[in-house]
Amino acid sequence: MSAVRSVTVLGLGTMGAAMAARIAGAGFDVTVWNRSPERTVPLRDVARVAPSAAEAVEGADAVLTMLFDADAVRAVMATALPAMRPGAIWMQSSTVGTLASAELARRASAAGVRYVDAPMLGTKAPAQQGRLTALLAGADTDLAELEPVVRAVASKSVRIGDAAPAASGLKLAANAWIATITAGIAQSLTIADRLGVDPGLLLEALDGTAPDSPYAQLKGRAILAGGFEPQFEVAGLLKDVRLARAETERIAPELLDALERLYGETADEGAAGDDIAAVWRAFQHAAPVVAAAERRAG
Numbered sequence: 421m422s423a424v425r426s427v428t429v430l431g432l433g434t435m436g437a438a439m440a441a442r443i444a445g446a447g448f449d450v451t452v453w454n455r456s457p458e459r460t461v462p463l464r465d466v467a468r469v470a471p472s473a474a475e476a477v478e479g480a481d482a483v484l485t486m487l488f489d490a491d492a493v494r495a496v497m498a499t500a501l502p503a504m505r506p507g508a509i510w511m512q513s514s515t516v517g518t519l520a521s522a523e524l525a526r527r528a529s530a531a532g533v534r535y536v537d538a539p540m541l542g543t544k545a546p547a548q549q550g551r552l553t554a555l556l557a558g559a560d561t562d563l564a565e566l567e568p569v570v571r572a573v574a575s576k577s578v579r580i581g582d583a584a585p586a587a588s589g590l591k592l593a594a595n596a597w598i599a600t601i602t603a604g605i606a607q608s609l610t611i612a613d614r615l616g617v618d619p620g621l622l623l624e625a626l627d628g629t630a631p632d633s634p635y636a637q638l639k640g641r642a643i644l645a646g647g648f649e650p651q652f653e654v655a656g657l658l659k660d661v662r663l664a665r666a667e668t669e670r671i672a673p674e675l676l677d678a679l680e681r682l683y684g685e686t687a688d689e690g691a692a693g694d695d696i697a698a699v700w701r702a703f704q705h706a707a708p709v710v711a712a713a714e715r716r717a718g
C-alpha cells in the first residue's frame with residue numbers, strides 16, 4: 421500500500437474550498453483548480469494553483485472532485501481523467517446520484533484510475549471544521565490509502581460497500597431527509613404564525629423532546645431571523661431532490677414531488693443561491709402575513 425502525499429482538489433465552491441484548506445492543513449501537498457479563477461485566491465498561501473484541470477491532476481496521488489453536479493464532473497474530467505497518473509485514486513465527492521456515479525466509475529476504470537464513491541454529509545461549517553460525515557464505497561486498499569485524506573475533512577465515515585454507487589445512493593436518501601426536515605420546520609413555523617402564535621415558541625416547545633432535532637432547530641432559528649446566508653444552497657438541494665425522484669420510481673412519489681415543487685418555487689423566485697431554510701418563503705404564498713422576524717421585532 422502506498423501513502424497518498426499529493427492531493428488535487430477540483431472545484432472550490434462552498435464545500436471544495438473548505439475541504440482543500442483542511443487537506444492542506446493536514447500536511448498534504450495540495451493543488452487546486454476552479455473554473456472561475458477568483459475562487460482560488462483564498463487558497464494561494466496553502467496550495468499550488470493550476471491553470472487547468474488537466475495540469476492540476478498531473479502526478480497527483482489522489483484527485484478529489486467537489487463540483488456542482490454530474491454534468492460539471494463529466495465536463496471537468498473529460499480533460500482531467502486522461503491526465504491522471506495510472507493507478508491514482510479519484511475520490512468523487514460531488515452529489516451526482518447513483519446512475520452518474522456508476523458511469524463515472526466505469527470511465528475511471530477505462531482510464532486505469534481507481535474510483536472511490538465518496539459523497540459527504542454536512543454543510544459549510546462542518547466542512548471548515550473537518551466534521552463532515554464521509555459516505556464511502558470503494559475497494560479496501562483504496563479506502564485504506566485514502567483514509568488520512570478522509571480524516572482531514574470528516575470526523576465520521578460510513579462504509580457502504582466495496583464499489584460505486586452504493587454511497588451515492590445513501591447520499592440521496594440522506595438529502596431527501598434534509599429536504600423533508602427543513603421544509604417541515606418551515607411549514608410548522610408558518611402554521612404557528614398563521615394561528616396567531618409566536619413561532620419562536622414552537623422551537624422552544626420542541627427543544628429536547630423526541631421529535632426535536634438539532635437540524636430543525638438550526639434551520640428554524642435561521643427562518644425566524646430571516647437569515648438565509650448559504651450553508652447549503654437551494655439549487656444544490658433541489659438538484660438532489662430531483663435525482664432522488666428520478667432514481668426511485670418504485671416508491672410513492674408524493675412527498676418528493678411536493679419537495680421538488682417547494683424548493684423549485686423558492687429557486688424560481690430568485691433564492692436559488694440562498695440557504696435551504698429559504699424554503700420557508702414557499703409557504704408564504706397563499707396569504708402573505710407579517711414575517712415572523714418582523715413581528716417579533718415589532
Ligand SMILES: NC(=O)c1ccc[n+]([C@@H]2O[C@H](COP(=O)([O-])OP(=O)(O)OC[C@H]3O[C@@H](n4cnc5c(N)ncnc54)[C@H](OP(=O)(O)O)[C@@H]3O)[C@@H](O)[C@H]2O)c1
Pocket residue numbers: 430431432433434435436454455456459486487488489491492495496513514515516540541542543544651652653656657660
Ligand atoms: N453545500 C453543501 O452543504 C453540500 C453538502 C454536501 C454535499 N454537497 C455537494 O457537493 C458538491 C459541491 O457543493 P458546493 O456547495 O460546494 O457547490 P457550489 O458552492 O455551488 O460550487 C460548485 C462548484 O462546481 C463548479 N462548477 C459548476 N459547474 C461547472 C462546470 N460546468 N464546469 C466546471 N466547474 C463547474 C463551480 O465552479 P465556479 O466557481 O466556476 O462556478 C464550483 O467550483 C455538490 O454536488 C453538492 O450537492 C454540498
